[in-house]
Amino acid sequence: MYKYVGKDVKRVDGLDKVTGYTKYVDDIKMPGMLYAKIKKSPYAHAKIRKIDTSKAEALEGVKAVITGADVPNRVGLYLEDKTFLATDKVRFIGEPVAAVAAVTPEIAEQAVELIEVEYEELPSVFTAMDAIKPDAPLVHENLGEYYHGPIFFPKPGTNISNHYKIRKGDVEKGFAEADYIMENEFYVPHIQHAPIENHSVIALTEPSGKVTVWSACQSPYAVRKALSVAFNLPLHKVRVISPAVGGGFGGKAGTTLEGITIPLSQKCVGKPVKLTFTREEDMICSFVRQGCLARIKTGVKKDGRIVAEENTFYWEGGAYTEYGVNISRAGGYASTGPYDIPNVKADSYCVYTNQPVGGPYRGFGMSEIHFAIEQNLDMVATQMGMDPVEFRKINAIKEGGHTVTGQQLYNVGITKCIEAVEKDIEWGKKSEPSGPNKVRGKGIACMYKAPSMPNNVASSAVIKINEDGTANLLVTAMDIGQGSNTVLAQIAAEELTIPVEKISVVTGDTDITPYEWQTVASRITYCAGNAVKKAAQDAKEQMLKLASIALGLPAEYLEFKDEHVVSKIYPDRKISIASLALGLEMPDGSGVHGPIIGRGSFIPPNVRNTDKETGQGDKPVAFWTFGAQAVEIEIDTETGQIEVIKVAAAYDVGKAINPQLCKAQIEGGIVQGIGSALLEQQIMDKGRVLNPNFVDYKIPAVSDAPEMIVRIVEVPEETGPYGARGVGEPAMVPTAPAIANAVYDALGIRINSLPLSAEKVLKAIKDSQK
Amino acid sequence: MNKFQYVKPATLNEAADILYQNGDEASILNGGTDLLVRMRDKMIKPKVVVDVKAIPELKELKYTEEEGLFIGAVVTMNEIVCSDIILEKYKILAEAAHEVGSYQLRNRATMTGNVCNASPSGDTIAPLYVLSANIKIFSKEGIKLVPIDDFILGVRKIALKPGEIVVGIQIPPIKGKNGGSYYKHSRRKDVDLATVGVAAFCNEGRWKIAYAAVAPTILRGYKAEEILNKLDVIDDTTLIPAMDAAVEEISPISDVRASKEYRFDMIRISLKRAVLAALEQYA
Structure with a gap:
């Protein structure tokens, strides 16, 4: 039915990337460019008594030195709790306190060492549970004064920067009706995004005061907004260009180094200032995934129906939670997972700690809570003597069922996903281990996720039709590896009937490309996709009018076909898109209309706030994506090493615009999920990161990738372009709990925390034998 | 990284002179996979970096029935992994060399470098211990052979004096079933x-x-x-x-x-x- 949508179109950015041509921010060199370095806090929590920059300023080659005094405005996407450099105090080890711009990186580094900072150490907190104690030292004494979005609920005078509540049904009554009640606790540690490209920014201030930044960022418009607030600049005086993003995974969603390079560049007008983080800085000073402690109390009937659940999540948000508060909110409104439970009490707390800053990470809270939810489900099923797959089918949200916020759902594909992975992993069938001292096990986990974003976030697209019948598509959706350039070109191609190779996609320049809220939340195919579709339709409407004049036929008798406007009745009566691109030329030589420029705007329809006290609302999110994964693993019982042999994954993506890219996304997610399951943990000692490098922070290598069977389920989302939903983040969510469940299947042992390192597994085996 | 002088001597004598004159302030650059990391992290700040990759004697990889195997100091891990004679007679060495880092890294890293870095986790060192390897050292006084367990003194400590340079690793021939x-x-x-x-x-x-x-x-x-x-x-x-x-x-x-x-x-x-x-x- 479709010509371009649903096809395995090759990546439009592929050739430039595989040939190494793509220019990332750190590749850019400009005449007269200066290099910046940052001075970092050695303390987890301390008052800044004095900063002396005189020696650094005196060093030859140093052009500017800044401290917190130069960047006093508080910024933040959801809660304005941070400054780009520490002002009154430092709140984590590695927090930037000063910065230098110099003619070489070496001089900048030398100058940083000459900056003298006097600190007064303060007591610190390193776990959420310690931080919520009444006598805990406060990370932010002035929390009550911070500006925040209306959907967040900070508790001034505590370390809790958001408390999201769900009160659904009558949880007391639910537990009273339950035949069994079980309680479990789980923990996931902080982990790293580990993109191949480190954070990098160049800032240039022009004599007029206009600031341009070249930033490896996922969200140029959100960054522009934050920078305008931070530096009291009107939006038209801030230009954010994102030339290319070498992997984001959420870590490049907010503002990062822009806030440090801009004030330096303002002191060196006309000279670009570049700051590129080292890998160590990337791992310590930029976003990490927050730690999360989850407690789940479940009430179940004998027939397997869950009738009540009480969930509490404590997020270790780190020193600033400007972004993290929204992760705790997402954890709250998704707190039961993809199951229909009538009575729920959930509390999700975002907690400040003196640790690196927690922020968005692929999955945005879902990986963390599903590690708890999906293991808990297996534990409950085991206790009841039920099969984990059957137990999930009983409780999964059905057609017309309700989420934890009371939203009624239709077009729900979760059961289909469960059935698909059940079949592909050969559930219930034991396979032979590869040798002695090896045991095998299978595990399943489900997930759901909605885009975690404010209700009315906007997208837009512009399509310019060229006089040779090609087109330029302008969007600020960023291709961070997920393939959005290709998918959006396919959507434009489908609508315009112009082949993908005749469409050039231009992205990431706030002076040129139209508004996009952010490239996050698995929302781009859905949100930007809708905007592109509308822009193409707008261009088509303009061309239809002109074609109608040219062909002497009413517009309703015309259609677009193969780069032409064609009569539905007389297919030989047609006019090419190329000849309409600059307007219509009349027989007398005059022209009408002028160039065809299509514009499309989109806001997810009817997404509304939830109730502050109960968290209930009929449509708190744009859509839900459901999925399931089942895994088979083999454990070496002498070493504790786990090998993931096979992963079966199924996702209801509504409509795969590009099935090959969609499957590749899911495969990537599985491998990232395996990393978080088996290897990854930011090891910290009193706030100090002990493994800020790839020597001791291991992500999966190619030999760790298992056999993967990926199935795409397509139950259309009625508001999505061609029925599409997002899948980028959902791809990694169920992997870790499925592996943990497989560990139980193999050994009869539960491990309630990540990672499932060989050492931890071996210890559990030995403990179980005592 | 601090500023340093880079020199690339063409002979052992020249290298020995430079190393002797600069003492502790000189570091030998072989594959560089350990040295450059340590320099970047400012764990060491050599004033002179002596690249030994141009010295012909260091490039040798040869086997004789009488003397056994000689692996020149600048022979890379990948050369060792792919050497027919090593695969045939000293497979354990090829196995261990293959365990070091990544393929790209093994294009640079050398076994002598691995030994001289003297990390407790150096992958090729334990196999060299069980093969009773000797470290062949050049100085102006001549050539000497030091058993590997006398050569490695501690974490990143080796018995190499200023003016001395490792030419390669000498491994005795193995006779009989093994x-x-x-x-x-x-x-x-x-x-x-x-x-x-x-x-x-x-x-x-x-x-x-x-x-x-x-x-x-x-x-x-x-x-x-x-x-x-x-x-x-x-x-x-x-x-x-x-x-x-x-x-x-x-x-x-x-x-x-x-x-x-x-x-x-x-x-x-x-x-x-x-x-x-x-x-x-x-x-």
């Missing part, structure tokens, strides 16, 4: 450091064992060797006393890679697996 294996236990299958490593080598029924990453230097497993030498049948069960002995011979620490306790557990398993794999090679 088989060896290096077992590496690490967190990830590829591109990782050893959490624990064991090299096992058997020649005419006599065993040599060496442990990696469980003490400040590679250790010979003399007690385990003694037990193994007396065994008539080697299998999972009869190996237990040797595995117990290994635990007594090591002094591991706890670090971000593993706890001391886990290393004790893994030395047992690694010893068992290395010995059984060596037996499979035994011919």
Whole structure:
């Protein structure tokens, strides 16, 4: 039915990337460019008594030195709790306190060492549970004064920067009706995004005061907004260009180094200032995934129906939670997972700690809570003597069922996903281990996720039709590896009937490309996709009018076909898109209309706030994506090493615009999920990161990738372009709990925390034998 | 990184002169895979970096029945992995060289560099211990051979004086039936450091064992060797006393890679697996 949508179109950015041509921010060199370095806090929590920059300023080659005094405005996407450099105090080890711009990186580094900072150490907190104690030292004494979005609920005078509540049904009554009640606790540690490209920014201030930044960022418009607030600049005086993003995974969603390079560049007008983080800085000073402690109390009937659940999540948000508060909110409104439970009490707390800053990470809270939810489900099923797959089918949200916020759902594909992975992993069938001292096990986990974003976030697209019948598509959706350039070109191609190779996609320049809220939340195919579709339709409407004049036929008798406007009745009566691109030329030589420029705007329809006290609302999110994964693993019982042999994954993506890219996304997610399951943990000692490098922070290598069977389920989302939903983040969510469940299947042992390192597994085996 | 002078001598004499004149302030640049990391991290700040890759004697890789194998100092890990003579006669070395870092890194890294870096987890060092390798050293006084266990003194400490330069590694010829294996236990299958490593080598029924990453230097497993030498049948069960002995011979620490306790557990398993794999090679 479709010509371009649903096809395995090759990546439009592929050739430039595989040939190494793509220019990332750190590749850019400009005449007269200066290099910046940052001075970092050695303390987890301390008052800044004095900063002396005189020696650094005196060093030859140093052009500017800044401290917190130069960047006093508080910024933040959801809660304005941070400054780009520490002002009154430092709140984590590695927090930037000063910065230098110099003619070489070496001089900048030398100058940083000459900056003298006097600190007064303060007591610190390193776990959420310690931080919520009444006598805990406060990370932010002035929390009550911070500006925040209306959907967040900070508790001034505590370390809790958001408390999201769900009160659904009558949880007391639910537990009273339950035949069994079980309680479990789980923990996931902080982990790293580990993109191949480190954070990098160049800032240039022009004599007029206009600031341009070249930033490896996922969200140029959100960054522009934050920078305008931070530096009291009107939006038209801030230009954010994102030339290319070498992997984001959420870590490049907010503002990062822009806030440090801009004030330096303002002191060196006309000279670009570049700051590129080292890998160590990337791992310590930029976003990490927050730690999360989850407690789940479940009430179940004998027939397997869950009738009540009480969930509490404590997020270790780190020193600033400007972004993290929204992760705790997402954890709250998704707190039961993809199951229909009538009575729920959930509390999700975002907690400040003196640790690196927690922020968005692929999955945005879902990986963390599903590690708890999906293991808990297996534990409950085991206790009841039920099969984990059957137990999930009983409780999964059905057609017309309700989420934890009371939203009624239709077009729900979760059961289909469960059935698909059940079949592909050969559930219930034991396979032979590869040798002695090896045991095998299978595990399943489900997930759901909605885009975690404010209700009315906007997208837009512009399509310019060229006089040779090609087109330029302008969007600020960023291709961070997920393939959005290709998918959006396919959507434009489908609508315009112009082949993908005749469409050039231009992205990431706030002076040129139209508004996009952010490239996050698995929302781009859905949100930007809708905007592109509308822009193409707008261009088509303009061309239809002109074609109608040219062909002497009413517009309703015309259609677009193969780069032409064609009569539905007389297919030989047609006019090419190329000849309409600059307007219509009349027989007398005059022209009408002028160039065809299509514009499309989109806001997810009817997404509304939830109730502050109960968290209930009929449509708190744009859509839900459901999925399931089942895994088979083999454990070496002498070493504790786990090998993931096979992963079966199924996702209801509504409509795969590009099935090959969609499957590749899911495969990537599985491998990232395996990393978080088996290897990854930011090891910290009193706030100090002990493994800020790839020597001791291991992500999966190619030999760790298992056999993967990926199935795409397509139950259309009625508001999505061609029925599409997002899948980028959902791809990694169920992997870790499925592996943990497989560990139980193999050994009869539960491990309630990540990672499932060989050492931890071996210890559990030995403990179980005592 | 601090400023330094880069020199690339063409002869051993020239190199020795430069190294002698600059003493502690000079560092030898071989593959650079350890040196550059340490310079970047400011753990060392050499004023002169002496690139030895232009010296012809250091490029040799040769085998003779009389003297055995010589691996020149600048021969890379990948050259070793792909050497027919090493695969045929010293397979354990090729195995160990293949365990070092990534393919790209093995294009630069050298076995001599691995030895001179003297890290307790250096993958090729334990196999060199069990093969009784000698380090061939040049100085203005002449050439000398130092047994590897005398050459490595501690963590990143080696018996190399100013003006001395390692020409390569000399490994005696092996006569009679033999088989060896290096077992590496690490967190990830590829591109990782050893959490624990064991090299096992058997020649005419006599065993040599060496442990990696469980003490400040590679250790010979003399007690385990003694037990193994007396065994008539080697299998999972009869190996237990040797595995117990290994635990007594090591002094591991706890670090971000593993706890001391886990290393004790893994030395047992690694010893068992290395010995059984060596037996499979035994011919």
